[in-house]
Amino acid sequence: MSQAIIHLTATVDPRAHIGENTRVWHWTQIREGVTVGSESIIGKGCYLDAGVQIGNRVKMQSNVSVFHGVTIEDGVFVGPHACFTNDKTPRAINPDGTLKGADDWTVTPTLVRYGASIGANATIVCGITIGRFAMVAAGAVVTRDVPDYGLVMGNPARLVGYVCPCGARLPGGPAPTTEARTCPVCGRVTLVGSGE
Template identity: 50%
Template sequence: MITPDVVLDGKVIIHQPDLVNLYGCRIGAGTRIGAFVEIQKNAVVGRDCKISSHSFLCEGVTIEDGVFIGHGVMFTNDTYPRALTADGTVQSEADWSVIPTRVGRCASIGSNATILPGVTIGEGAMVGAGAVVTRDVEPYTTVAGVPARVLHPSERKKGGAMRTNERLA
């Protein structure tokens, strides 16, 4: 289901529109979205991204241009999720605050990674499949594992040359 409040910029490709849930979000031009993806209200996806099937982008997530999101990637936006308040009543939106998460330009997140709230994944960073990202990832750094740890620190300094296997749009 794609609700009327979704903003789709030019040439967004949704491979199976009847198998996605998009509501109250904005998707940049040239972005491709796979089946069984949910993108919640107030989430923003930049231009020329790829959001693979079965991924979940919750409220408060900002994805910059050229980002790759693998299959089954899960974002979270609440550090202490609860169904009930302290007095036992059902929790509502008024009982918690969204903790924003940002993924920098041309970063890549491998399949089945989980991104905890409040994290920034830097430009050109790479998150390995299955990683659980609990803290910020520096630009052009590769992390993997549970919790995610640095495998390859940044080899690129601001304004410097990129490695040959890196490409920025």
């Protein structure tokens, strides 16, 4: 078994856990209580806030910000410059003008499920779940849950269809009921739509 490979410019808190065969690249900061699974890649300039949970075989490209309260399951792809928020009503100060501290706000959790993909420059607003093998388009601003295999795009992000676990877009648009769709690339049949 191999230990993690951590670039000498990365800052990894000793209270973080980095799994075997994981690579952490230049200028990344990983704070206390973070867990990163095995065989993951954390790209250049990423920020993983306190307590963030990252699974196995996650590929996180450069300059991604993941704030406290976010859980990313195994096999997730996160494109460059994506941002995961954690506060629905952010303020620097309280109404009396004093600087907000840790006790003056509430973390709103976010979950990214197995195999999902988050495009470059996407913003994930806290308090949502992104489903298994879902795909978030580049630049999308995601403000509500994304179903398993769902393809969302835009600002705010809207469901426009579904994708196969292989990544190819499945034929048809959003499904009002559960239905089987066949991938035109790999031939896999995937159940999509409500009621999953």
